[in-house]
Amino acid sequence: MAIRQFYRLTVGVAIVAIIYLPATIPVSATEILTLNLDSTDALGTTVSADPKVKFEGNGSIRVSTKWPTTICLGQISELNIENTRLTYQARVKSENLDGAAFLEMWCKVGSGQYFSRGLNSTVSGTKDWQTISTVFILNKGQKAQSVTLNLVINGLGTVWVDDIRLVDHPLQ
Numbered sequence: 313m314a315i316r317q318f319y320r321l322t323v324g325v326a327i328v329a330i331i332y333l334p335a336t337i338p339v340s341a342t343e344i345l346t347l348n349l350d351s352t353d354a355l356g357t358t359v360s361a362d363p364k365v366k367f368e369g370n371g372s373i374r375v376s377t378k379w380p381t382t383i384c385l386g387q388i389s390e391l392n393i394e395n396t397r398l399t400y401q402a403r404v405k406s407e408n409l410d411g412a413a414f415l416e417m418w419c420k421v422g423s424g425q426y427f428s429r430g431l432n433s434t435v436s437g438t439k440d441w442q443t444i445s446t447v448f449i450l451n452k453g454q455k456a457q458s459v460t461l462n463l464v465i466n467g468l469g470t471v472w473v474d475d476i477r478l479v480d481h482p483l484q
Contacts (some may be wrong), residue, residue, distance in 0.1 A: 344421070352403045362446070367403040371474075373473045375471045377465050378468050379463050380467060385402075385463055388459045393450065394455045397483060399445055400459075402477070403443055406439045416461075421457070427447055
């Protein structure tokens with residue numbers, strides 16, 4: 313008998329909760345924003361090939377953004393390197409960049425993901441081509457399985473990227 317009473321009480325609470333909850337949900341919703349994706353302007357960030365502005369080769373990548381963004385420029389998989397200093401470098405140019413742009417490298421080591429950011433090697437404002445970089449140290453026994461190469465723009469403006477390199481400097 314006690315079990316039936318508990319069951320009835322539990323069911324009664326559930327019914328009350330179901331009846332009570334809708335009363336706390338707002339009756340009308342207010343739309344905050346509608347993104348019209350008829351053009352890339354709504355995204356705030358555009359990435360395109362630029363055959364006219366280049367450091368070497370046939371062109372560069374142009375990133376224009378209205379707010380901070382991170383762009384993946386490439387990923388190298390199936391690596392098996394250790395006991396090295398990885399250097400990720402690129403030639404970068406900026407125009408009206410309010411903020412800073414830098415390189416970021418993510419390394420998958422074992423079951424973890426680790427990163428390096430080139431916060432001491434940045435571009436901002438309007439600058440002609442310069443080399444920026446970031447370094448990741450892999451000690452003996454720390455094997456990188458993959459590396460992801462990003463460009464981080466903390467601000468708004470335009471950045472061109474060209475001549476990307478990942479260099480392996482074995483440790484002694």
